[in-house]
Amino acid sequence: MASYAHPESTSLGSTLAPAPLIRAHMHIMSISFRRQFPVEIQERIIDQLRLRDDVRSLRACSLTCHAWHVRSRFHLLRDIRIHCPEQFKDICSYFHTHESLRPLVQSLVIDTIRQSPPDPTSAKSSTLPASDFVSTQLFSQLPNLHRCELRDSILDRSYVHSATFHSSILIYLMTHSSIETLCLSHVRFSSPTSFVGLISALQMLRRLVCNGIDIGRTTEGSAQIVKFGLTSLGYKKHGTKLRSLEIRGMPPSEYSQLILLIPGGRVEKLVMDVWPSSAPNKPSSRSLENTRAALACVKSLELHVYHDLDTFAVFPSYAAHWRQWVLMVLDNGVSFMQAGILQDITFVFHGSPYHLQHLLQDPVNTTLLTSLQQTILSLSPRTVAFTSATTPVGWMSIQSSIRQAFPVLFKQELAKIVPPRPAGRVSVHRGGEETL
Numbered sequence: 001m002a003s004y005a006h007p008e009s010t011s012l013g014s015t016l017a018p019a020p021l022i023r024a025h026m027h028i029m030s031i032s033f034r035r036q037f038p039v040e041i042q043e044r045i046i047d048q049l050r051l052r053d054d055v056r057s058l059r060a061c062s063l064t065c066h067a068w069h070v071r072s073r074f075h076l077l078r079d080i081r082i083h084c085p086e087q088f089k090d091i092c093s094y095f096h097t098h099e100s101l102r103p104l105v106q107s108l109v110i111d112t113i114r115q116s117p118p119d120p121t122s123a124k125s126s127t128l129p130a131s132d133f134v135s136t137q138l139f140s141q142l143p144n145l146h147r148c149e150l151r152d153s154i155l156d157r158s159y160v161h162s163a164t165f166h167s168s169i170l171i172y173l174m175t176h177s178s179i180e181t182l183c184l185s186h187v188r189f190s191s192p193t194s195f196v197g198l199i200s201a202l203q204m205l206r207r208l209v210c211n212g213i214d215i216g217r218t219t220e221g222s223a224q225i226v227k228f229g230l231t232s233l234g235y236k237k238h239g240t241k242l243r244s245l246e247i248r249g250m251p252p253s254e255y256s257q258l259i260l261l262i263p264g265g266r267v268e269k270l271v272m273d274v275w276p277s278s279a280p281n282k283p284s285s286r287s288l289e290n291t292r293a294a295l296a297c298v299k300s301l302e303l304h305v306y307h308d309l310d311t312f313a314v315f316p317s318y319a320a321h322w323r324q325w326v327l328m329v330l331d332n333g334v335s336f337m338q339a340g341i342l343q344d345i346t347f348v349f350h351g352s353p354y355h356l357q358h359l360l361q362d363p364v365n366t367t368l369l370t371s372l373q374q375t376i377l378s379l380s381p382r383t384v385a386f387t388s389a390t391t392p393v394g395w396m397s398i399q400s401s402i403r404q405a406f407p408v409l410f411k412q413e414l415a416k417i418v419p420p421r422p423a424g425r426v427s428v429h430r431g432g433e434e435t436l
Helices: 020-025 039-051 055-064 066-078 085-097 099-104 167-176 192-201 220-232 252-261 285-294 322-335 353-361 363-378 395-405 407-411
Strands: 079-082 107-111 147-151 181-185 207-211 244-248 269-274 300-306 344-350 383-388 415-417 428-430 433-435
Touching (some): 039 055, 066 099, 252 269, 252 285, 322 363, 395 415
Parallel strands (some): 147 181, 269 300, 344 383
């Protein structure tokens, strides 16, 4: 019986040197060692490529062999992106002829940042906003869509049309949408009505991220009028199921009006940025009361504090009061919460340790730090955590500064210091730049 071994295999016969008599009466079979990972390991490797958002490698894997094709294609279709009208047409055409693949899509990113820059010499030249791709033609082919992200460019908004949504797509989303997470990055809405109409149409919405969006100026009274008008049109029947709200890259002065515009929902987790764009004013009693009512269910508050002084390059006149403004905005943000409801507060510091230590140790800020500490204590939280977005040099000395700035919180064992964590993926607009 002949033995056939792989050219790269290792044979026991090549490692043993038996006597001629044994070789004559005994057959030693060659054993092949296949250089192949188990299927489970191969799939885990492909899954890691998806977590790293490595689209090129996933495409290469899908073309390597039949065993890798299914898993790779699953990840490629699970998260799709649209950058231009040509891609929009190709995707709609593809799913029109491949109906069985439609349920695989769970996440959609419409990113117009990579569009060709508009021609400043042409009056008709402009960049299409992400909202132009939100249509029934596309969303009707994505029955299992759970996450949607709209990204517009922040370089020159004068060339970007305002976001508007046709009533047909709003009605479709209200009756068929399964979107649970909506991320809006630098989207410029034509009016508060457009913003409220979109949010109201997403009945299954649980998480909303607003990063540097522009909803136009509105007052407390006009916010109520907008919501009442949409209710009469039938856009709001049961309200949203919103549980998590993130407000990033926006002036704190606009937080209240944005929160008051969101219809329905019971927000339990709130994430906000703290970087004063101007001298903060103490909110009026009416504004404070309305905002507290809208955030009456918040149990977890996360505040991202941008304490660096690099903003002086854009606003030199802020240098003398920047640190005081940061603490005042922090105090205002915490005061929006309901006592007895809020359980956890997290302060995430962004910037150099040098400026953070000055913020916490400057004698001028002692009164403001004491006021902030008393505001926190009045809410009776369960825990108060302090951390950093990056791992700064001299983290041990920063911990000491935090303990000295909030002595009562640590004495009552409410506060804790958490090791630095990596910065989030949400981009924050500061000084005309976009930081991930």
